[in-house]
Amino acid sequence: MFRNKNSDKRFKQTVNWLIDHHLHFEVISKENLTSSLIKSILELSDQGFEGILVQSNEKNVTRFLKDVDFEDLSLEELILVILRxxxxxxxxxxxxxxxxxxxxxxxxxxxxxxxxxxxxxxKKYYG
Structure with missing residues (x-):
């Protein structure tokens, strides 16, 4: 499970749910993100980059995105942008x-x- 914020409510809900259901998981912080992990995520995403990237109007990325033209980037270049x-x-x-x-x-x-x-x-729930 990838997480990019320290005190995100959705992250806490997810962790609690996984623990409550006794499911093993690992947290991948942004410091441990790799090109290989991004490619694995992309392979599973039905919407490609659009499905995994935040909207460009979110404050924390707007400054970074203003100089990036995603249409002109190759897969490897876009992965490097995400890693940065x-x-x-x-x-x-x-x-x-x-x-x-x-x-x-x-x-x-x-x-x-x-x-x-x-x-x-x-079966337990429905008898």
Missing amino acids: CPDLLKSPIIFDTTKIQIGFNSDEIRKFIPTEKRIISR
Whole structure:
């Protein structure tokens, strides 16, 4: 799970949910972000960069973005821009080898619970 802010409410909700459901996770801080991790996230994102980048009107990135023309950048160049300014990424980004979720959504995050556990949980709940 990638996180770019220290006291983000969505991040705290996500961590609490993962702990409550006994799911193993690792927090990837912006200092530990790598080109390889960004590529892994992109491979899982249906919307590519648009799905993982914050809107350009957010204060913390507006100054950085004013000089960047994303249309003219190659994949590698855009990844380098993100590595230089990780605040460009939405947070949290929860992912494993096959699934991704951007932000916290209590319904969608259930996809990270293994199928067997979801079936057992449903049986307990519904009888």
